[in-house]
Amino acid sequence: MTGQVLTEVSAIVATDRAGDLIAAYREVLARPLPDGLLRSELLSGPDGHWRIQTLWRDRAALDAMRAAPEGPAAPRLFRSVGADPELKLFDIAAGTVASTA
Numbered sequence: 001m002t003g004q005v006l007t008e009v010s011a012i013v014a015t016d017r018a019g020d021l022i023a024a025y026r027e028v029l030a031r032p033l034p035d036g037l038l039r040s041e042l043l044s045g046p047d048g049h050w051r052i053q054t055l056w057r058d059r060a061a062l063d064a065m066r067a068a069p070e071g072p073a074a075p076r077l078f079r080s081v082g083a084d085p086e087l088k089l090f091d092i093a094a095g096t097v098a099s100t101a
Contacts, residue, residue, distance in 0.1 A: 007074070011049075
């Protein structure tokens, strides 16, 4: 086990609010990121399905972010565009990163 944790927050977003979601996500990324956040992506799928997947160094880093006064950004972003977010947590059991060399 790597100790890393992946959070996935998903929701169905109205087509006319997709641009607002993208802009809000970019605003979050422009601010200092929480300690232990390794990677985050905003993913667009068919029929208004959107996901924010975030990779955390470990459960302690995730817990610290969740305990911060502002709380998790991903559910807040979805709610800001009128969507009802769903959260899933995954422990990374094994993985690799491809070399780009």
